[in-house]
Amino acid sequence: MKSLYITCCICMLLATACKKDSYLTDGGIHNANTGLSTYDYLAQHSAHYFDTTILLIDHFGLRDSVNKAGTFFAFTDYAINLLMNKEGYASLEDLYNNTTAKIITQYLFTDSISLYNTTTNVQPEENWAGEIAPCGVKKLLGTYTVYLTNSSATYSYYYLQYVKINGVLDGSTNAPENDPTDLAISCQTTGIKTSTGTTLHVLVNNASINNIQ
Numbered sequence: 001m002k003s004l005y006i007t008c009c010i011c012m013l014l015a016t017a018c019k020k021d022s023y024l025t026d027g028g029i030h031n032a033n034t035g036l037s038t039y040d041y042l043a044q045h046s047a048h049y050f051d052t053t054i055l056l057i058d059h060f061g062l063r064d065s066v067n068k069a070g071t072f073f074a075f076t077d078y079a080i081n082l083l084m085n086k087e088g089y090a091s092l093e094d095l096y097n098n099t100t101a102k103i104i105t106q107y108l109f110t111d112s113i114s115l116y117n118t119t120t121n122v123q124p125e126e127n128w129a130g131e132i133a134p135c136g137v138k139k140l141l142g143t144y145t146v147y148l149t150n151s152s153a154t155y156s157y158y159y160l161q162y163v164k165i166n167g168v169l170d171g172s173t174n175a176p177e178n179d180p181t182d183l184a185i186s187c188q189t190t191g192i193k194t195s196t197g198t199t200l201h202v203l204v205n206n207a208s209i210n211n212i213q
Contacts, residue, residue, distance in 0.1 A: 032191050037067050038198040042074060049202075052077040055092060060101035065128070067196040071109040073162045073187070078205035087211065102212035106133035107162070112199045114191055115139055115158050122163050122170070122182070133212060134165040138184075160187040160201055164210055183208060 034041050039057065042050040053075060057066055066072060080095075089095050106129035113125065122136040139158045146153050166180040185207045192200040 033193045035195050037196040038069070038072055038194040038200055039063050039066050041192070041194055041200065042066075049076045049078075050074065052080045052092070056080070056095075057104060059096055060104060062101060062104050065105065065108060067194075067198065069108040069128070069198050070111045071113040071199045071201070073107040073201045073203055075107070075203045075207050075209055076205050079203065079207040079209050082206060083209045083211055099211050099213055102129040102133060103209065105129040106135065106210060106212060107203075112197075113137055113160075113201075114199055115160060118160065122165075124165070124169060129212060133210060136163040136165055136169065136182075137161065138163060140186075160190050161185060162187070162201075162203060 036044065039054070042057075043054050057063060083089075084095055087095075087098065089098065106127050108128040109125055110128075111125075118137050118139045120139055120141070122138045124134070124136045127133060127135055138161050140161060141156060141158055143154055143156045146155070161184045164183040164185070166182050168175045168179055170179075170182045186204050187201045188204045189202040192202075194200055
């Protein structure tokens, strides 16, 4: 089964509140390739899940960067709203004044990252924000069950996680006792291939965005 669009089950497993839309609930029947650039794919999304994300990209002049990236872990407007509520920002202007371009570039990577070149252990990756935002990527095995009238079938699948490394990578040798726990954020959609060559993943709606100031 292709990695793309197995996300309905992931959303249920994570109890993520979100509207239903074809790119989240199609069960794997959609083509992984889009004729749109990375920027245009997000900007033209039919359910407008990325309108505020696009405003952030535009504000920091990152349209070309988003299109040229090998990988982009995109967050939705829901995640931005959670961040603004957490920080007490009343408007986008407040957010603009209290963040930097790294709020986007920490999720951009030069290489293509997919389910096929990651493992179940966290692989440290270098994002475009640099050392200020250490991170890694891993995949996890999940299952879901389809219940029929007189039977049921259980299927397995892998999904990606973006891991924000807090301090040192969890499990590292000689890690300090008080080292904070890393934050793993699951993807609700993986493996969209845009016309500009980006591998696009979409983080869950309740993703905790790292606000780098």
